[in-house]
Amino acid sequence: MATTVSKPDLLVGKSIRRREDPRLLTGTAIYLDDIKMPGMHHACIVRSPHGAARIKSINTKPALDRPGVAAVFTGADIASLGAVPCAASLPGLRVPHHHLLAQDRVYYQGHPVAVVVATDRYLAADAADAVEVEYEPLPAVTDPEKAIAAGAPAVHPEWADNIAFTFHQEGGDTAQAFRDAEVIVKQRITSQRLIPVALETRGVVADWRPGEKSLTLFSSTQIPHLMRSLVAGILGMPENLLRVITPEVGGGFGSKLNVYAEEALMAFIAKRINKPVKWVESRRENFQATIHGRGHVDYFELAAKRDGTMLGLKLKLIADLGAYHQLLTPAIPTLSVLMMPGLYRFKNVTADIVGVFTNCVPTDAYRGAGRPEATHGIERMVDMLARELNMDPVELRLKNFVGNDEFPFPTATGLSYDSGNYAAPLKQALAQAGYPELRTEQAQARKEGRLMGIGIATYGEICALGPSAALPAGGWESATVKIEPSGKVTVMTGASPHGQGEETTFAQMAADALGVGIDDVLVVHGDTAVVQYGIGTFGSRGTAVGGAALFYALEELKAKVRKFGAMMLDTDSVTLSGGACVDEKTGKSISFAEVAAAAYHAKKLPPNTEPGLVSTHFWEPPNFTFPFGAHLVVTEVDRETGNIEIKRYIAVDDCGKIINPLLVAGQVHGGVAQGLGQALWEQAVYDDTGQLLTGELTDYAIPKAHFMPWIESSHTCTPSPVNPMGVKGVGEAGTIGCSPAVVNSVVDALAPLGVRHIDMPLTPEKIWKMIAQGGQA
Amino acid sequence: MIPQPFDYYAPATLREALAMIASGEHKILAGGMSLVPLMKLRLALPEHVVDLGRIPELNYIAESGGVLRIGAMSTHHDIESSAAVRAHCPLLAEAAGHIGDAQVRNMGTIGGSIAHADPSADYPAALLALETKIRIVSANSDRTIDAAEFFVDAFTTALEPGEIVLELQAPVEDQGEGYCYEKVPHPASGFAVVGVAVRVKKAGGKIAMARIGITGMGPRPFRDSMAEKMLESGTEIGQATQSIGQGEEANSDLYASGDYRRHLARVHAARALRTALTRAS
Amino acid sequence: MKRTISLTINGKTYTDEVEPRLLLIHYLREVAGLTGPHIGCETSICGACTVLVGGKTVKSCTMFAVQADGRELTTIEGVAAADGKLDPVQEAFWNEHGLQCGFCTPGMVLSVKHLLAANPNPTDQEIRHGLDGNLCRCTGYQHIVNAVKAAAAGKGGV
Amino acid sequence: MKLTGSYTVPGPRERAYALLQDPAVLAQCMPGCEGLDRIGENEYAMRMKMTLASISGRFEGKVRISDANPPESFRLMVEGSGKIGFVKGDGLLTLSPAHGGTSVRFEGDVQVGGTIANVGQRLVETTARMLIKRFFDKLAAAASVLRATESAAD
Structure with missing residues (x-):
């Protein structure tokens, strides 16, 4: 027994390099497409080239006649299976039956029509090419505003108006606020359709074991446990015979927060052909058949007093849902409504959503999911109001922020903001930028005829999704902590991280709590047969909810370890440190391995204590968390070409307490890149017939290394009272703060020409035309 | 994204290669940076591919x-x-x-x-x-x-x-010539929305020779000899580049209209010329 | 008509009979059994499939395996030392958090090695332009730029 | 995608009009056309092999002539589909006398779908215009040949 144990430095709060990385850096990590099984077949999906069409006939014979082909399946084969699930529910929501394969019609380009299964992926591709499908093209509609105009083609013939749902929410007395207004600012603001572009496309391997009548499904997903429940439901099989394993996931950004037709299809096929089957999405399929994000047309109205006091906000939100509901499709725009007041003390808000069917692939959660749209809207509106009032946009924001003494702050949309100091990040960003000097520089630039802009956006987001009442399948998260008989620690988390780094942050937490080295902790996730249960990683919840579950599991386990330790050291209480239980009075200690051995051998147990050192905690969060921040962007617009140069990018984010600053910085940078992508380059374009014109990465531009400015990232820290670590979540912050800051900056640059608003993406030609036309769009 | 089957030949000499392709039925693989993606998309379906990479x-x-x-x-x-x-x-x-x-x-x-x-x-x-x-x-x-x-x-x-x-x-370019290639790349593909290549020679503080080649703007690349002549006869750069691409067809796509491409050709020709002049001695 | 090819990958010789249409990426992954080179697009944009052929980076999804006959290839699996010690570039990516989901990382690391071989002390802009052929959707590239600078400054290794 | 343009064809308007209604001439002038078979009044089945540099694809479709108003105008509809996608063009052709022959002006709408639309967006318009130009070049050549034959016969 050692007699002295020095207290190690705590790991939480330190920039620790990731424990995930060695396998990723050496190419030995196993992603979905790396999985191989004896006898494995490959599936290739035949998809509709049309946006809308009647299927007149399908001839699978030419495919079946080709070498290596095991089977071809069409809509008729799966008609009796369940539908692709939509978990969101809204009053009066119209839910089209979303078959795994098209029946008599196709509703969007990329709609799966048939699946070919062959012994090798080359042969499967050849055979898929040989399937003959005769279509009768039908009129399509791809623009949500055109879809709800009179005479538009009906996406689903049963609902001629193309309206999937309407949703009204009101807080306070908006009508009175608008009567009291001295200034009303109105603007139509769009948030264009985006393609998530996780660098790894989706994929599934299904392995049927006839002896057990069980199925193992490998899926590149963010939600293994939900996948298991939902796929079992589609197939009508017992959930305990379905195991979902999530291998390494190459990015998700919400696009893998879903259950798609292919998971159930591959499960069905594996069972039918009695062989393992793999399907890996091509990039074009990823563009055509994996969810898109955003797709908003928002009509905002902001009422204010001349002194800048904001009174009321109205929003009419036309949401482009696409042809079907995926898992959360109709719920995403409701998140925009919840966050529409931003950080401001609005008492009166009214929102009306019209969810619209179009002949496009469904929209659903994409990084930020509803909040970037809301923030973009309110932050553009506040800038427009500032201009209308001839007020500095900083001053206007500071005047209307919720005050530090007002938390928890009940919003007019029914939320309760947990904690905040909204002026702090803004002031920090201004100080860092040298705001007064920047304005002087801008005045000088304008004298010289240069178009320099300073854009500010402050944002709030709704994170740590989120109390179970708010989420269809529950909003809790779970964690199990085990001290193995050897004394090593295993953490099993229901969150399913895919690049966020919880294998490291959770190990930091466990190491600190148990007083062990980080290398003694292993974090396991993504296997429904191993991990107790879970919801998944999305909505900036991995650490804020999953971490809290771990926190409590650790507390419970610590209590048990202490009991064993105290019994073995024959003392009243012990502390955990240096991988041991320490009696602080005597300095005597006993190692975890010894404690664990005693706990598992169970020859002698402390009073009222079970054998073993395992603890599981399911944590139900009492509220969302509400991170916030301020982004400041300096731009210069090339008068001749319309090209935008970002001169400075300052991001000050408050995500509460930080567990690993290095990883938080990574989240901010990546988030900003996706926000900048929306602001400047990205846009999914369908033509009127339903053709996706941005069908590959050759036409859809995501940021490359040299597109990105240097991001000056820093933080303020306002702990959240919602969870015991005080964390708020940071996965989406960058995306949410970025686009309004950039657009505000470019509009500011063009303000001398009379420009008031520009819709994204701010392509050089769009800007050039505005300049050429003296500021008119 | 799998190409269709094809036969592959990798001749070791030019003579062998030329004999192979004489019928005109073969597709030539010369690096493949355009051809291979087209084959994967099944937009190109050659049955015989002759790879010149081993000559x-x-x-x-x-x-x-x-x-x-x-x-x-x-x-x-x-x-x-x-x-x-x-x-x-x-x-x-x-x-x-x-x-x-x-x-x-x-x-x-x-x-x-x-x-x-x-x-x-x-x-x-x-x-x-x-x-x-x-x-x-x-x-x-x-x-x-x-x-x-x-x-x-x-x-x-x-x-x-x-x-x-x-x-x-x-x-071989003369010593003292100035040159510049200015390009507006498509943000996704990297292809030239417009690319302008210029060469200039100075004599007595004036432009004695100017060559302007433009790609990306129209269906085929072209030289703008009118602008070249104007520059050589002393017209100032801004003015001489004003008419670049006039009378030429201009490509139009989602990213840039024909008008914008033509405008970019003019702006970037002027910029390329200015850079080239600073490089000329 | 199948052809026999013989090539060296990470110092090991492979001889196989392949269809001419077999893409190099599929040869590496399906025939040679490697998991490092990834497929992220089909159009030669993303660079996740980047490997070194004759010491130069190529996108292995835009090359046929038959074109690599007789060549020497390096994939990410061949970058670390035989005893498992990471290459300074890998080490720098680890230290600087130059990766998140890791899918682009094998290609990215090889492009960085190629970049630094040609230009041992690149500027930020040279690094960013040098990585034009490698997309990353997670990191916003900033930590990658830091990693390249650290590797260039010899700070990769521990 | 809207496309407009005008080309000059040698010879008088009536003859240009007649040429444009002649399936043999159309088949000869439409790039890649391997044959037109009459399937109805002013309606033909079309087989086509499009080759453009490395890109090639087979199309099957229809050509239809309607709204005939000789010798001034008519509508031409061409549609084809194949593995690489589908194309539908519908245009009004207006003929007017011009210096050196007949000016044929077209105003049309072209829809492209499938792979060529999804990945070829960058080049679709340029290519469509080039193909139309090739059509008129061949038509002009055909008209010249015809005129030469007629002159020889005179």
Whole structure:
């Protein structure tokens, strides 16, 4: 027994390099497409080239006649299976039956029509090419505003108006606020359709074991446990015979927060052909058949007093849902409504959503999911109001922020903001930028005829999704902590991280709590047969909810370890440190391995204590968390070409307490890149017939290394009272703060020409035309 | 994204290659940076592919008698990094450095690129400004034509079936010439929305010679000889570039309209000329 | 008509009979059994499939395996030392958090090695342009730029 | 995608009009056309092999002539589909006398779908215009040949 144990430095709060990385850096990590099984077949999906069409006939014979082909399946084969699930529910929501394969019609380009299964992926591709499908093209509609105009083609013939749902929410007395207004600012603001572009496309391997009548499904997903429940439901099989394993996931950004037709299809096929089957999405399929994000047309109205006091906000939100509901499709725009007041003390808000069917692939959660749209809207509106009032946009924001003494702050949309100091990040960003000097520089630039802009956006987001009442399948998260008989620690988390780094942050937490080295902790996730249960990683919840579950599991386990330790050291209480239980009075200690051995051998147990050192905690969060921040962007617009140069990018984010600053910085940078992508380059374009014109990465531009400015990232820290670590979540912050800051900056640059608003993406030609036309769009 | 089956041939000599392709039924693989993606998309369905990548006699860069000779299978990287090209035709090295990305430049070849004649390729602007000649051979012919004759239309060149590009011959730029390649890349594909290559010579503080080649703007690359003449007769750059692309068809796509492309050609021609002048001695 | 090819990958010789249409990436992954080179697009944009052929980076999804006959290839599996010690570039990516989901990382690391071989002390802009052929959707590239600078400064290794 | 343009064809308007209604001439002038078979009044089945540099694809479809108003105008509808996608063009052709022959002006709408639309967006318009130009070049050549034959016969 050692007699002295020095207290190690705590790991939480330190920039620790990731424990995930060695396998990723050496190419030995196993992603979905790396999985191989004896006898494995490959599936290739035949998809509709049309946006809308009647299927007149399908001839699978030419495919079946080709070498290596095991089977071809069409809509008729799966008609009796369940539908692709939509978990969101809204009053009066119209839910089209979303078959795994098209029946008599196709509703969007990329709609799966048939699946070919062959012994090798080359042969499967050849055979898929040989399937003959005769279509009768039908009129399509791809623009949500055109879809709800009179005479538009009906996406689903049963609902001629193309309206999937309407949703009204009101807080306070908006009508009175608008009567009291001295200034009303109105603007139509769009948030264009985006393609998530996780660098790894989706994929599934299904392995049927006839002896057990069980199925193992490998899926590149963010939600293994939900996948298991939902796929079992589609197939009508017992959930305990379905195991979902999530291998390494190459990015998700919400696009893998879903259950798609292919998971159930591959499960069905594996069972039918009695062989393992793999399907890996091509990039074009990823563009055509994996969810898109955003797709908003928002009509905002902001009422204010001349002194800048904001009174009321109205929003009419036309949401482009696409042809079907995926898992959360109709719920995403409701998140925009919840966050529409931003950080401001609005008492009166009214929102009306019209969810619209179009002949496009469904929209659903994409990084930020509803909040970037809301923030973009309110932050553009506040800038427009500032201009209308001839007020500095900083001053206007500071005047209307919720005050530090007002938390928890009940919003007019029914939320309760947990904690905040909204002026702090803004002031920090201004100080860092040298705001007064920047304005002087801008005045000088304008004298010289240069178009320099300073854009500010402050944002709030709704994170740590989120109390179970708010989420269809529950909003809790779970964690199990085990001290193995050897004394090593295993953490099993229901969150399913895919690049966020919880294998490291959770190990930091466990190491600190148990007083062990980080290398003694292993974090396991993504296997429904191993991990107790879970919801998944999305909505900036991995650490804020999953971490809290771990926190409590650790507390419970610590209590048990202490009991064993105290019994073995024959003392009243012990502390955990240096991988041991320490009696602080005597300095005597006993190692975890010894404690664990005693706990598992169970020859002698402390009073009222079970054998073993395992603890599981399911944590139900009492509220969302509400991170916030301020982004400041300096731009210069090339008068001749319309090209935008970002001169400075300052991001000050408050995500509460930080567990690993290095990883938080990574989240901010990546988030900003996706926000900048929306602001400047990205846009999914369908033509009127339903053709996706941005069908590959050759036409859809995501940021490359040299597109990105240097991001000056820093933080303020306002702990959240919602969870015991005080964390708020940071996965989406960058995306949410970025686009309004950039657009505000470019509009500011063009303000001398009379420009008031520009819709994204701010392509050089769009800007050039505005300049050429003296500021008119 | 799987190509259709095809037969593959990798001749070791030019003579062997020319014999193989004489029938005109073969598709030539010369790096494959455009061809391979098209085959994967099944937009190109060749049954016979002849890979020129194993013919050493097509891969050289050498200067002799005031002419820089570049074998067709020289990669963009070879050209970008060649001391001879940098010394004798720096404009071409600069244009090569703008093509695609590092991996594409390591595989793609100048012969393959120009034979494909993508209207947004980078080389043609430089080749026109450099007044390059292109040597074309087949099993029973050998001819040398001006670059301006080579580029006929979008994806259309003066190559006849059975012919390949053998060599590019660029006159060595005079010491003291200024040059510049200005490019507006498409943010996704990296192709030139517009690319402008210029060469200038100064004499007595004035522009004595100007060459302007433009790619990306229209269906085929062109030289703007009117702007060149105006510059050579003393018209100031801003004015001389005002009419660039007039009368030429302009491409239009989701990213940039024809009008905008034409405007960009003018703006970037002026910028390229100014840079070239600062580089000229 | 199948052809026999023989090539060296990470110092090991492979001889196989392949269809001419077999893409190099599929040869590496399906025939040679490697998991490092990834497929992220089909159009030669993303660079996840980047490997070194004859010491130069190529996109292995835009090359046929038959084109690699007789060549020497390096994939990410061949970058670390035989004893498992990471290469300074890998080490720098680890230290600087130059990766998140890791899918682009094998290609990215090889492009960085190629970049630094040609230009041992690149500027930020040279690094960013040098990585034009490698897309990353997670990191916003900033930590990658830091990693390249650290590797260039010899700070990769521990 | 809207496309407009005008080309000059040698010879008088009536003859240009007649040429444009002649399936043999259309088949000869439409790039890649391997044959037109009459399937109805002013309606033909079409087989086509499009080759453009490395890109090639087979199309099957229809050509239909309607709204005939000789010798001034008519509508031409061409549609084809194949593995690589589908194309539908519908245009009004207006003929007017011009210096050196007949000016044929077209105003049309072209829809493209499938792979060529999804990945070829960058080049679709340029290519469509080039193909139309090739059509008129061949038509002009056909008209010249015809005129030469007629002159020889005179």
